[in-house]
Amino acid sequence: MTKLKFVKTYKEVDNIQTFVFETGGLSWAPGQFQQYDFADQSGEEHDWRHFFTIASAPSENEIHITTRLTGSDYKNKLDSLKAGDEIEAHDIEGDFTWDDDAGVVLVAGGIGVTPYRSILLERTSQGKSLNAHLLYFGRDENFAFRDEFNELLASHPELKIDYIVGEAVSAETILSHAPESREKTVYLSGPEGMVDAVGEQLTQADIDLKQDWFPGYTEEDY
Numbered sequence: 001m002t003k004l005k006f007v008k009t010y011k012e013v014d015n016i017q018t019f020v021f022e023t024g025g026l027s028w029a030p031g032q033f034q035q036y037d038f039a040d041q042s043g044e045e046h047d048w049r050h051f052f053t054i055a056s057a058p059s060e061n062e063i064h065i066t067t068r069l070t071g072s073d074y075k076n077k078l079d080s081l082k083a084g085d086e087i088e089a090h091d092i093e094g095d096f097t098w099d100d101d102a103g104v105v106l107v108a109g110g111i112g113v114t115p116y117r118s119i120l121l122e123r124t125s126q127g128k129s130l131n132a133h134l135l136y137f138g139r140d141e142n143f144a145f146r147d148e149f150n151e152l153l154a155s156h157p158e159l160k161i162d163y164i165v166g167e168a169v170s171a172e173t174i175l176s177h178a179p180e181s182r183e184k185t186v187y188l189s190g191p192e193g194m195v196d197a198v199g200e201q202l203t204q205a206d207i208d209l210k211q212d213w214f215p216g217y218t219e220e221d222y
Contacts, residue, residue, distance in 0.1 A: 002026060002089045004036075004063060006081040012066060014142035016111065018055065019078055021063040024089065028054055030118035031097040031212070035090040036065070038077050047073040053096070053189070053212060055114040057122035063089075066114050066144060072216075096187065096212040098123070103131040105181045107198075109169045109190025110138055112214055116189070117145050120152055120159075130159040133178045137164045137190075169194055171201035181207055190214055 004021040012018055028034070033053040040048065056064035069075050081087070098104055098119050106116050113136055123130055130152060136143055143163055153159055167173050169190065175181055186202060188195055189212035199211050 001037075003086045004089045006083060006085045006087065007062070008083060009079070009081070012144040013146070014140075015069045016066060016142070016144045017069055017079065019065045019067075019081065020056075021065070021087065023061060023063055026063070026089070026092060028058055028092045029097045030054075030057055030122040031115040032092050032094040033096075033115075033212070034063075034092050037088040037090070038074075039086075039088060043073060048077070050074050051215060053094070053115045053118075053214070054092075055117050057118050057125060059122055059125040066111070066117075068111055094212070096189070096210055098132075098187070101129050101131065103180070103184050104133075105174070105178045105184050105186045106132050106134040107169065107174055107186060107188045107190075108134065108136045109194050111144070112190030112195075112212065113144060114189075115212055116187075117148065120149070124152060124156070130156040132159055133180065134159070134161040135164060135174060135177050136161060137167060137169045137173075139166065141165060169198050171198060171205050171207070174198070174202070175205070184208070185210060188212070192216075 002024045004024045007020040009019045033051055035051050038048040052065045055066040056062050096115055149161055162177050185208045187210045192213040192215050195211050195213045202209050
């Protein structure tokens with residue numbers, strides 16, 4: 001267990017907020033996740049413990065938690081942190097990483113976009129290709145990180161991003177927007193139920209797949 005010191009917070013868009021912590025000496029690969037606990041372990045477990053995929057690139061030397069503020073006890077505790085407050089962090093886990101230069105398709109359901117910010121910014125810092133097609137599905141036009149992603153588009157002609165409003169995430173819509181998915185690895189990130197259901201569809205279609213599940217979200221509040 002490592003204690004991480006809170007630095008600051010800022011609004012991304014709509015009710016999506018980024019919380020910035022010191023690294024506490026931790027290192028991670030872009031796309032990995034971590035469990036964070038509040039020391040005051042009162043109430044139900046979900047009131048004081050939560051998993052988040054780290055939204056920051058390792059080269060930023062900060063840990064970013066980017067999440068929707070839903071009014072839950074945990075999110076309210078997160079939003080009440082003051083500079084210098086601490087949160088307890090468990091071991092970093094996960095293999096939702098892009099480790100080579102083969103082209104990929106990245107599918108995000110709403111807040112499931114956080115690992116892609118880490119992945120794309122870290123590859124940029126290392127001078128690697130961004131040979132990726134990002135399908136970013138949202139309920140409305142409030143896309144987190146849009147300005148940062150558009151800056152990447154301006155300097156990386158190999159990168160393609162589709163901002164998709166109001167369409168359900170499914171194997172059909174993924175293949176419609178990115179037919180190259182049949183020949184590439186597809187990364188799928190978003191609400192747990194959606195990732196399970198769409199992942200099964202893609203597996204049945206014989207698509208090479210990597211998945212990142214976001215617990216606590218549904219297709220109505222991602």
